[in-house]
Amino acid sequence: xxxxxxxxxxxxxxxxxxxxxxxxxxxxxxxxxxxxxxxxxxxxxxxxxxxxxxxxxxxxxxxxxxxxxxxxxxxxxxxxxxxxxxxxxxxxxxxxxxx
Numbered sequence: 520x521x522x523x524x525x526x527x528x529x530x531x532x533x534x535x536x537x538x539x540x541x542x543x544x545x546x547x548x549x550x551x552x553x554x555x556x557x558x559x560x561x562x563x564x565x566x567x568x569x570x571x572x573x574x575x576x577x578x579x580x581x582x583x584x585x586x587x588x589x590x591x592x593x594x595x596x597x598x599x600x601x602x603x604x605x606x607x608x609x610x611x612x613x614x615x616x617x618x
Contacts, residue, residue: 544575555592
């Protein structure tokens with residue numbers, strides 16, 4: 520009668536999986552608005568928001584840092600041509616096409 524509540528192993532499927540702090544931060548950043556260092560520190564109880572941003576950058580997310588008199592904030596954006604060129608130069612070297 521209540522088979523829809525259980526999967527084949529009999530585990531309860533009513534609750535959602537808990538999101539990691541990394542995924543929560545990524546979800547917030549991908550909404551398109553800038554997020555301050557202080558907001559990340561307080562909202563997600565992070566010891567070092569900078570370390571979390573570094574972790575996301577290592578996963579391939581293009582995160583820009585904005586420094587102002589109000590403090591540091593982060594936003595997700597698309598990489599510029601210069602960033603893409605620098606990455607290709609780091610991987611392939613200075614070889615030109617057809618050389």
